[in-house]
Amino acid sequence: MSKLSELEGVALGIVSRDGPCTPYAVRKFLKSSPSSHWQGSAGSVYPMLLRLEQRGQVQSEIDASDGRGRRLLQITAKGQKALAQWIHQGTTTELVSSISDHIRTRVFFIGSLSPKERLEFVEKSFAALNEFLATAEQRLRDTDRNTDPYAWFACENVVLQARVRVEWLAGFQKALGKLTKLDKRSTE
Amino acid sequence: MSKLSELEGVALGIVSRDGPCTPYAVRKFLKSSPSSHWQGSAGSVYPMLLRLEQRGQVQSEIDASDGRGRRLLQITAKGQKALAQWIHQGTTTELVSSISDHIRTRVFFIGSLSPKERLEFVEKSFAALNEFLATAEQRLRDTDRNTDPYAWFACENVVLQARVRVEWLAGFQKALGKLTKLDKRSTE
DNA sequence: GGCCGCATGTAACACGTTACATGATTGG
DNA sequence: CCAATCATGTAACGTGTTACATGCGGCC
Incomplete structure (x- = not known):
């Protein structure tokens, strides 16, 4: 066994x-x-x-x-x-x-990109994440809660996780603007 | 390359x-x-x-x-x-x-457990998740936002993800009580 | 002096991926 | 009738895990 x-x-x-x-x-x-x-x-x-x-x-x-x-x-x-x-x-x-989030992992190391590339990465990830969220929400809507409630809760979990990732990335994007300005100032 | x-x-x-x-x-x-x-x-x-x-x-x-x-x-x-x-x-x-959540995966298949085992699984997972959340929050508190902001945001992500998982599991636990009652009624 | 952690590596093994191979069935 | 999909499998390959093997360094 x-x-x-x-x-x-x-x-x-x-x-x-x-x-x-x-x-x-x-x-x-x-x-x-x-x-x-x-x-x-x-x-x-x-x-x-x-x-x-x-x-x-x-x-x-x-x-x-x-x-x-x-x-x-x-x-x-x-x-x-x-x-x-x-x-x-x-x-x-x-x-x-054990939840490994590829976006999070990459944000951790984002310092090794140029400021311009950082913004680019975040924008692209943000777009892709939002797209994923939309499909996840669609799947949840298409799932009947009564047929298989456990499957429904699993779908809900996917949506909630995706939403938190989107919100977190939005917050990071905001902060990134300020961080990049600081970076530029310190190298001036 | x-x-x-x-x-x-x-x-x-x-x-x-x-x-x-x-x-x-x-x-x-x-x-x-x-x-x-x-x-x-x-x-x-x-x-x-x-x-x-x-x-x-x-x-x-x-x-x-x-x-x-x-x-x-x-x-x-x-x-x-x-x-x-x-x-x-x-x-x-x-x-x-690609975020794979082992708890979510198991909830999806929880129907193959007996009602008693289901509750047991959720309770144990809930306790373990809360413990994990506590250590994640501690790590976030111990991390200085200015030293390495990217590392800090990664830590924040871990905390936010853990919180959503806890909230979701709490909601599921509530629903599970009702579902189990329905199960019993339908088999009576 | 002895134990634990630092520090490096190898070998057998398990498992997943990619690509290949084959053939039946169904829909336009 | 031809293509896409259903349907099953195998072989080479890469890579991660477990376990083994070795030896120095620092601390009590």
């Missing part, structure tokens, strides 16, 4: 939630996820699902009604246990703390 | 910001980072820095004053260019959107 990776946990979760489904459906779900952390490439998904099957956490049978030899996956009791265990692991401090 | 990985970008950034520094200092920085995404293990840092050196993005010389044969790294002009390029890459949509 080794620990599930994040990808394995998500895959097990999908198979559990969406009943019998194909590996391809798992791939599609990962691809369409708002956090682009999940690429859902064939080279990761298929071997990973074979791993789960070898461990007895999912079962599969070939769908006879499909000429493409498509497989139908189902979670096993063992898999349900592993899934529950994986969810509970999320309470440990390391998993709680 | 291949694209830098996130780890390589951060490492270049540190070497650029902290002047001549040892590989070990880079490791320490990664280890102490609030986002536990960066483990800073020896097996990743040393080979990665050798890679940067082979590409001519950093230079190193052995510190003669140290008996441990410690190396001192410095960023090169080529490295500065690569760093600037890496920062600007952050404006593309994929890098903007």
